[in-house]
Amino acid sequence: MVVAVDRGRWGCVLGGDPERPVVTMRARELGKTPIVVGDRVGIVGDTSGKPDTLARIIRVEERKSVLRRTADDTDPYERIVVANAEQLMIVVALADPPPRTGFVERTLIAAYAGGLQPILCLTKSDLAGYEEFAASFADLELQVVLGGTTEPIDEITELLNGKLTALIGHSGVGKSTLVNRLVPDAYRAVGVVSGVGKGRHTSTQSIALPLPGGAGWVIDTPGIRSFGLAHISPADVVAAFADLAAAAQDCPRGCTHLGPPADPECALDALEGKSARRVAAVRLLLTAVRSNDTWAARES
Numbered sequence: 633m634v635v636a637v638d639r640g641r642w643g644c645v646l647g648g649d650p651e652r653p654v655v656t657m658r659a660r661e662l663g664k665t666p667i668v669v670g671d672r673v674g675i676v677g678d679t680s681g682k683p684d685t686l687a688r689i690i691r692v693e694e695r696k697s698v699l700r701r702t703a704d705d706t707d708p709y710e711r712i713v714v715a716n717a718e719q720l721m722i723v724v725a726l727a728d729p730p731p732r733t734g735f736v737e738r739t740l741i742a743a744y745a746g747g748l749q750p751i752l753c754l755t756k757s758d759l760a761g762y763e764e765f766a767a768s769f770a771d772l773e774l775q776v777v778l779g780g781t782t783e784p785i786d787e788i789t790e791l792l793n794g795k796l797t798a799l800i801g802h803s804g805v806g807k808s809t810l811v812n813r814l815v816p817d818a819y820r821a822v823g824v825v826s827g828v829g830k831g832r833h834t835s836t837q838s839i840a841l842p843l844p845g846g847a848g849w850v851i852d853t854p855g856i857r858s859f860g861l862a863h864i865s866p867a868d869v870v871a872a873f874a875d876l877a878a879a880a881q882d883c884p885r886g887c888t889h890l891g892p893p894a895d896p897e898c899a900l901d902a903l904e905g906k907s908a909r910r911v912a913a914v915r916l917l918l919t920a921v922r923s924n925d926t927w928a929a930r931e932s
């Protein structure tokens with residue numbers, strides 16, 4: 633498993649064992665194939681992990697999940713943020729920096745489309761209330777946890793147990809602070825917040841860290857300013873919800889599932905109860921992102 637990427641070198645662990653690190657390079661035949669943290673790879677050469685040795689990655693296994701983003705919503709170039717993560721913990725500070733509209737919606741969409749289970753983690757609850765913000769995601773049945781320094785860590789430890797979880801969020805929201813509490817010997821550098829969205833990015837590379845007791849991994853990622861979704865369609869999001877996906881089979885061709893007036897014959901309108909509320913929530917999500925002006929591109 634790839635646990636770190638830095639200037640043409642990939643840090644791997646053999647058999648997913650944190651005690652067996654190996655430094656690798658990408659074999660020439662792979663060309664520019666993206667290899668990211670979380671990838672499962674086949675390596676050859678000197679895999680002893682001794683100082684100054686370098687093994688070669690010759691194969692990247694099929695990914696079980698892929699978190700993708702583009703720089704903005706029109707950018708055709710998509711980058712893979714992490715591979716194979718089962719969960720995406722979206723970290724949002726309730727203040728300093730304050731939550732920005734669109735970011736959670738955008739990362740949620742990317743999580744659903746990429747096959748990751750999203751969790752919303754709110755930090756800095758010592759500075760501002762969380763109830764109102766958390767309530768806006770109720771109908772998605774999104775798991776919400778408090779992850780600030782004044783909160784106990786047990787619930788998050790429990791959620792992450794045995795899973796590969798990526799943390800994502802703006803710079804300065806407290807991702808590394810949280811990682812340091814989860815993995816006491818991680819010693820992730822922690823920064824100061826210096827102005828909205830302008831915060832110097834303290835972490836500059838993604839890194840996977842083993843949770844204590846061999847029970848899963850957490851991936852600390854650098855703060856991101858925008859989360860472009862050029863590669864994602866409403867159908868990708870709808871596909872993440874079994875009840876919605878089943879109903880959407882009866883939609884007319886080319887239906888964007890947004891409902892009337894755009895899609896007067898969208899079959900999602902026939903759903904009832906909990907499913908109907910979920911439809912409304914998913915549509916809100918999709919519309920929020922659409923009307924989010926030139927979207928996250930200019931958010932910074």
Ligand SMILES: Nc1nc2c(ncn2[C@@H]2O[C@H](COP(=O)(O)OP(=O)(O)OP(=O)(O)O)[C@@H](O)[C@H]2O)c(=O)[nH]1
Nearest residue numbers: 756780781804805806807808809822823834835855
């Ligand atoms: N008041 C308060 N401050 C916090 C809390 N959590 C983190 N901080 C502070 O927020 C600042 C930024 O934290 P980091 O952990 O470096 O943030 P980050 O998300 O890793 O930032 P990047 O690496 O730049 O993406 C630090 O000064 C932390 O001490 C919290 O719950 N309450």
Ligand SMILES: [Mg+2]
Nearest residue numbers: 807808834835
């Ligand atoms: Mg950090």
Ligand SMILES: [Zn+2]
Nearest residue numbers: 883887889898
């Ligand atoms: Zn439809």
